Amino acid sequence: MEIIVRLDVMLAKRKMKSRDLAEAVGITEQNISLLKSGKVKGIRFETLAKLCVVLDCQPGDLLEAMPT
Amino acid sequence: MNNLDRLKKRASWLRVATLCVVVALPVLIGAALTLNMPMTALPQPVSPDVTRGQVMSAQALGLVSVAALIWTLLRMRQLFGAYAAGDVLSEANALTIQRIGQGMLAVAALGVVVRPVQSLILTLENASGQRAIAVSLSSADIGFLLAGGLLSVIGWAMHEAAQAADENRSFV
Numbered sequence: 001m002e003i004i005v006r007l008d009v010m011l012a013k014r015k016m017k018s019r020d021l022a023e024a025v026g027i028t029e030q031n032i033s034l035l036k037s038g039k040v041k042g043i044r045f046e047t048l049a050k051l052c053v054v055l056d057c058q059p060g061d062l063l064e065a066m067p068t
Numbered sequence: 069m070n071n072l073d074r075l076k077k078r079a080s081w082l083r084v085a086t087l088c089v090v091v092a093l094p095v096l097i098g099a100a101l102t103l104n105m106p107m108t109a110l111p112q113p114v115s116p117d118v119t120r121g122q123v124m125s126a127q128a129l130g131l132v133s134v135a136a137l138i139w140t141l142l143r144m145r146q147l148f149g150a151y152a153a154g155d156v157l158s159e160a161n162a163l164t165i166q167r168i169g170q171g172m173l174a175v176a177a178l179g180v181v182v183r184p185v186q187s188l189i190l191t192l193e194n195a196s197g198q199r200a201i202a203v204s205l206s207s208a209d210i211g212f213l214l215a216g217g218l219l220s221v222i223g224w225a226m227h228e229a230a231q232a233a234d235e236n237r238s239f240v
Binding site: 027031034035040041042047 | 235238
């Protein structure tokens with residue numbers, strides 16, 4: 001089982017750019033890019049909470065468990 | 069000023085200070101050679117019958133410890149440079165700390181080994197029964213041994229810390 005990050009889907013739905021999201025959440029654009037591509041080992045709850053506030057969504061909208 | 073800024077500032081100063089010592093040591097030794105002064109402390113009082121060649125050989129042997137000390141100081145300078153640049157918890161720094169520990173152990177070990185050889189060189193031309201090998205362990209040797217061992221262990225601990233920091237960096 002692996003966790004897929006659907007950040008790009010939510011960004012498209014909210015018509016928001018990665019740069020604006022990074023600024024609103026308080027992390028670097030590079031980290032947003034790494035998160036979108038799934039090249040991170042984990043996400044802090046604090047970051048996840050901020051993403052949900054900015055994108056007006058639930059954690060389940062951003063994270064999906066897929067069988068490998 | 070937060071801890072990281074404090075660390076960077078102090079490391080910057082220490083990097084310069086270490087470089088000054090690295091440059092000063094060979095200059096002082098060169099000056100001593102030029103002025104025909106004893107460069108290193110010889111293990112026993114030198115008798116008037118000992119040849120200049122014996123004295124120079126014994127002193128040259130002492131330079132081996134100086135070389136090990138300079139190597140260790142250069143590793144310290146390397147570490148201070150990394151800290152001054154804000155690079156604190158990394159695998160490279162952990163390895164450098166271990167190298168500093170190994171260098172200090174070498175300085176201590178060389179000190180203990182070189183002194184008996186120096187005393188042998190200085191008394192080699194003496195009559196039978198008047199040759200000596202002086203074996204000693206000074207507080208400086210013990211200090212270097214303990215400090216070297218401590219830094220070697222800290223280097224291993226910093227390796228673990230670097231891995232944890234790397235893991236932390238991969239979290240957003």
